[in-house]
Amino acid sequence: MRYFYVLITLFIFCISSSFETNVDSKMVLKKPRVSPRDGAEPHVLLETRNRTSTPKHGKSSIAEDLTQFIQDISVDERDLNDFYSISISPTRLRRLGEYYTERQNELVTVFRSSWDELGVDGEVDWLLIRGYLKRQQDSLRSIWVQLKDLEPVLKSWAPPLVELCEQREEVIRFEAKDAAQALSDSGRAVDALASSIRAGDLKSTVSEFAAYRAVSAVEELQSHLTEWYGFYATYDPMFDWWVKQEWQQFPSKLSELVAAINEHLVGIKPGEDDAIVGQPVGRDGILADLQAEIIPYSPEELIKIGETEYDWCEKEMIKASQDLGYGKDWLKALEYVKTLHVEPGEQIYLVHELANEAVEYVTKHDMVTIPRIANETWRTTMMSPAAQKVNPFFLGGTLIQVSYPTNSMSYSDKMMIMRGNNRYFSRSTVFHEMNPGHHLQYYYISRYKTYRGMFTTPFWIEGNAFYWEMILWDRGFAATPEEKIGMLFWRMHRALRIIFSLKFHLNLMTPQECIDMLVEKGGHERATAEGEVRRSFNGDYSPLYQAGYMLGALQFYALRKEIVGRGSMTERAFHDAILKQNQMPIEMLRALLKGEHLNWDHKPSWKFYDGSHKDTKSHRG
Template identity: 25%
Template sequence: MTVTTNDASRPPSRIDEIADQFVRDAVALNPTEATQLGIPGYDHLMADYSPAGHDARAGVIRDALAALEGVEPADDVDRVTKAAMMERLGIERELADSGERLAELNVIDSPAQHMRDIFALMPTDTEEAWEAIGERMSAIQDAVDSYEESLALAAERGNIAALRQIEAVIKQADDLADFDTSIFTDLAKGAKITEADGEERELKRSTRRALENGAMDARQAYADLAQYLSEMLAMAAPEDDAVGAERYERFSRYFLGAKVDLDETYEWGREELARIIAEQEAVAAELYGPGTSIAEAMDRLDTEQQRLLHGTDALKAWMQKTSDQAVAELGTEHFDIPEPVRTLECCIAPTQTGGIYYTGPSDDFSRPGRMWWSVPAGVSEFTTWREKTTVYHEGVPGHHLQVAQTVYRKELLNLWRRQYCWISGHGEGWALYAERLMADLGYLADPGDRMGMLDGQRLRAARVVLDIGVHLSKPCPDEWGGGTWDTKKAWPFLVANANMDKKILAFELDRYLGWPGQAPSYKIGERLWLQARDDARAAAAARGEDFDLKAFHRRALDLGSVGLDLLRDEITR
């Protein structure tokens, strides 16, 4: 399978040219994507979220699809690229044609957050970088105006986010508009340049003034967004959170790159949840003796001093140490980890949502891969038993190994393959698979750490049941209220299956309800990864060969982020 070779002599093909041109055209229309990818020249700009902006992006998608259809692959690399792009751009075209992109508004992944979150990835090491930050903050006003235009058009067509999402985004916008709580205030106040020798240098007065003005403009833009949402959109918003089967099926394909039987998957989710609970019960007995409940075991783990971290500095240091150890040890036996990929920075995020996430390296690795922890206000104590598996999920062998290793293969993979394409079920499914793999390799031998891994797995299985159940209005089991699944029944079900602060859990529920199909893609993605491994094992046996797990991981990761149907096809070729 030639896609696994790092062949520096392979010349770019016509399909590579189409893929790279698509990325150039796409980031020109969405500058925050350029910043995410480390492509220079766009850091001072914001996207046009208006209907005209969406039409322009849809046009780029249609042009790329048309160009691809007329080209025959030159080799296996091309064959995978063409299949992956036809699948991805095809579902993107469906979402555009259905008007979903115009109506995007939720608590975690919509323009309301994109305009905020991009500032965490912007360089701050030069005067010019800070000038770009100030200019981009000022550009938020036009971006908000264009966003409101699209939301209004979608509303005219009957597509409005549920009231729950709108009210939550109003709160986010209010916080960003408030001088004391806005990250834009913090950006302007804390602006400085740190030299290579560690010395700090003050900005020029003109730059600082531009930052202060930019922060003021950004706060006003979010104040305007909150007012529009409150006075216009909320008045017409539906209270029902369910999106229905037709829309959900489309979202599910988008997040998985695969078509699954949603009814069968819902039943599998219930079975998987029961299996994980039984495994947790066994670990609780192992920890503290027979008869210990899962809740009792977790309460005791929370009080064990050797498992506690005090303050974000201690959390950050522990994350880095755990990550560095995994990179050093796994890179000698279980994975091939190139030198640039061995650097992973663990950071405390500037936001306070409670999320933990990963951002990939720039194309030249000048900005390394980073693991971010968004610590809620007032939280200052952390437990290692809950979070060790999270470090493996976000770092190595999880997202960092998966993403950064693909970026590293610059000689073989075009820009779209190595940097642009991201499929949640592939990426998050691999990260869950990676957690289980670390348990299999003995890194979670401590039963407390294993309980933490199972706690996360239990939440992911519960999300399959909750997400499909609510959005498809499926029958609710009697133990959770009977009748039909709805948001009211989802809350106690979620609380019972997630050992998490209720404030964070409330955000999580809002996320599932406003981002249909995304949360289940973790566990369904893991299921499809395991099925792909089983298929590869069976294919090796049919050829009379021993199954090589390290080779399987290398071949699978070398494909980059592709739809899970395509992954399964390629891994058994």
């Protein structure tokens, strides 16, 4: 496997030398195509852009050039990822590393020297793209570490097949006999590896989460190989003569390998798909993510915030419980509210009723602009039973996906899902997912400052949607005890998300302990708690994603006090401005809305949390 380790050596060299391109071409899988633009010097790029852009008032603005620079990166990145699409390929990592380093150098050499000309908008954009490029480079290094963890599962058979797929992308001539040999050799290696896994030989060397990622890597490579075979088969007679027989058996070998990994390394038995697999990132990993999100708090401080918010929620729950006659046993009151669900077939109509209620309320109180198209074009779909195991509640954005039982579910599953999506839980979910929440966000971010879409963060997109739950609570949108319990359930849930997600990544809680916390302290159905934890840790979400809901909302809540509460903006103007600035860490949004200039070496500094839960008349709009 000399070839594989040569690739490893090359990648490490590229990382340490800022991805310099003067590498011996014999050491790489292939030489990627480089356009004239990619090889140009930064000052040439800027001069070309200045010549082709439309000048304003007789000269080009450096801030406009920076906007174009960000737009270029967004499109370049899409094209590079589309072309270098095999996630386990060292060639992909090297090419992306080269690109991010080139753009980072250009950002410093061209734009930082003109800092005084950027204005607040440009300063924010410069800091956003600098942070983005750094995060992408850090991500490549993280992926590299993850690939090292996958070596025991991939190195004996995958590299030659990755090379075949990459040669196909560039349509490089190859000998069909050599491709057949690669498939034959890899097939034998896959058989031997599967046998070794079934015998328990890799159990001590491959972690559960590495094995979980390995399954995805194998399935992804199988998809690329299927496309590779279809590209040449029947069109190239020599390819068919050499390769067809070897290929016929190969996909089943990979399927058997996946089954062996799942059963013996991940712990998912045949016919099961419910394993909760996660990998804590550790305190350093959380701190790095907090730095990228421009949040000046430690993980321990954030957990304390979550605990403080939970305590407030519990006190309010007790008040509502007492109003319903259940005394201080708010869990009994919560159980009563769960029974207030609609009958099968009625949930989709309830969703529309609740959506209209929310829009009418925020419109009546002049809280935000909801354009007609944003209100009339959202669609409703139903979530599959399999999807409900991961997302037991609604999902939304461009459309709303309703979570509700199907006739294929067991009685107990049907009841848990109906109880978890009762009328009063759904009331908050609908306006969080649609208007004025995610659906309205998507309307604006696809129309205003669209180049900032690449700076997406859960603290903005999820925090802003949950923030609406907080300010509508302050206004009295929850008038009855049942409505209060419905809103408090979600608020308590978001506080617990801060606690359990950060404690998991600090190695202080196991997935099972997270489930138990949601059931015992949040009043969740066990099935919905399992779905929540599975969703949180299966690798699709960043470590801070679940904490971002409430922490982002608290940032927006504090910013509202600073701006609307002091009379700098009306409530509607404030909410419209948030949406029109598009996505970004909230500390950057704060600088934009307050018109505060920033330094190029800006560090997180905004301490947004004071523990206050009382709105004031001055910022009710």
